[in-house]
Amino acid sequence: MRSYVPNTPAEREEMLKAIGLESMDQLFADIPADLKLNRPLDLPAPMSEMELRDLMLGYVLQNDEGGLLFRGAGAYRHYIPSLIPQLISRSEFYTAYTPYQAEMSQGMLQSIFEWQTIICNLTGLEASNASVYDGATAAAESLLMLRDAKRKKKILYSAGLNPDVIATIKTYAHCIGVELAEIGLNADGVTDMDALKANLPDSAGYIAAQPNYYGCIENMDAIAETVHEAKSLLVSYVNPLSLGAIKRPGDYGADIAIGDAQPMGLPLNFGGPYVGFMAASGKLIRNLPGRIAGETVDAEGNRVYVLTLQAREQHIRREKAASNICSNQMLCAIMASMYACTMGPAGMKEVAEQNIAKSHYLANEMCKLPGIKLRYNTPFFNEFVVDTEKPAEEINEALKGFGIVGGLVLEDGGMLWCATEMNSKGDIDFLIDILNDILEGGNE
16 A cells, blocks of 8 residues: 555556646646645655554544543433444445435435434424434524524524534524524523513524423423413424433424434444434424425335425525535434334333433432532433532542543533433442542542
8 A cells, every 4th residue: 555545656647648737736736826735744654554554543542431421411321232333334324325316215215214203203293304413403403494484583592402502503593694582591490481481472482402401301381381372383402312201392282393312322422423303293394404205105006215395496496495404314313213113112211211310319429428519409301410619620630530521510610410321320329439539638
């Protein structure tokens, strides 16, 4: 392997000659000289395949994945059944991509159809689309749905959404001329209902979080009733695993459900890629962005899959498109689909209940320690916030010495902790013992 460029020097000269040039410099003559590097790249000499493999393995071994993990904040470590990485390595799944020639992409269309069916079952809503990039993208696309459905440019969102989701919807809103208004949280860490009521009359809808970023479980029945009384639409950003234990969006009347399916069979992946989902009531199906796969029969009566309700302008007249989502996250969506089918309703319920039990055990034990107090006395799913007398950064730095990734330090100094089914009682008890030593000054 003498060169990473497959063409030999002789072949390059032949190609240059075919287009009437004598050198590579002539090929790039239109690029201003001050923009050219004018020196070799700072890269090692080409290596053999074995040498390159050893080099990359060395880089992998430098990654410190930590030991015990007690942090979530939008990306969660859950158990992944071993069949998922095994099956997803099959080439027909691993090369999943956009079905541009729909009639030739029956396997891909069926995968989308199955994904849509799973999302509809999970959320309790009537329609879903092909996967979108991630949860933040799904939230941003819901802005377009609200605007187009209600013909209003003011949209409300909860301060309890993940900050990264909020940043994304702000970017979209700026570009499409939508006015955003944040609805704050009350002292219990849930939606300020008075603020919500005051802002609803001239808004297209409200984007809520269930559970919210701080783990608190919202009263979605009350929120839905308030939003609908104002003739607005409700978007519910949900953790899909929580739906094994708490009400589905469709059951409390949400018009749109969105979220990130990362907890369903996807590893942390150092931050991505993940997969977003969107579902809506039947009356909003034409406002769903991207693709919707449907089932029908061909001329011979065979079951086939097709793309339905897809606006052509999303490919060829983008300036008039309701959404510019053209690709999908089908590889990740297939993994999430495999997870849902493997776990089934009973498995999803058990995982959700374990998340609730483990996180509450952690919170109860943690609050027995000196200088730690639970911030919100509100039911929570797998995350909660504590306030500490000792600076949170110092606590986390001390925990690192024991191979523990502690809670996320919030801007106001609080700590957002998380426990999932992957945290055993022994893990939690070990953390509590270490925390006790740290808080008592015994971390030297």
